[in-house]
Amino acid sequence: MADDDATQIRTLIERWAVAVHEGDLDTVLADHADDIVMFDVPPPEDGVRGIDAYRKSWPPFFEWQRQGAAFEILSLDVTAGGDVAFAHALLRCGTPKELEEDPANRLRLTVGLRKDNGRWTVTHEHHSFPDKT
Template sequence: MTTDTERKTTGRLADEVRIREVLQDRAAATAERDAGRFLAHCAPEFVDFSLAPPLQFKGPQALDRQALEAWYATWEGRIEVTLTQVEITAGDEVAFAHSINLMSGTKADGFEVRLWSRATVGLRRIDGVWKITHEHSSVPFLMDGSGLAALDLTP
């Protein structure tokens, strides 16, 4: 006979798998430049603390397909996003994940990008589906007074 604790643990593991699939599918959508697929994982009230200005994007501003497609257009070929050190904590209705991510590819001007960043994602279960409600991405900066991003760090 299965106990309530065993059922709950099995459910949490299944939720973690589903959330990992959401995160992986968003990375794949970026590689394939599929803005609709990327944004489909976001809740309508999505808030994004992105690497790019402004300080935050909220709701429709954060779900702007044309803006995302315009960003994709600044790249030549695939934009690879590799998620590493992914940690997921899931409750019944709310979850969060954090990871260290590598983005690499070639910008339209030929500049080769290899950028490590940190990401934290908040999710809610909406109608039985895990949707991203908040994302925060960051790059460490040098604490020497220069304010420069520390782009040479690796995990």
């Protein structure tokens, strides 16, 4: 069962990443719990809490994406239990200029999930870049 769950979660995260890159808000929100908590690169420092706040956080990112930015999963590892799971990934994320200046820079993604009524839902996202200062 865990292998099937891991495959379902991998598919969910890959679909989410494509939706983020395409600016497809409905698909970005799909599979996220009403009580989602996200710790993101930009403020607020104490995180984004709840699906409404999560929804409101995406339009500025989509605007930034329209500059030709990349948002692409390079590696993704999933660990699934019976009703909770987590995944971590490295993504290529940046404008062409940013990626030219620092091609090795990676966005780090950690996702926490729970199974509700047989369906995996994202309850936590954490996005970060390494501190290069």
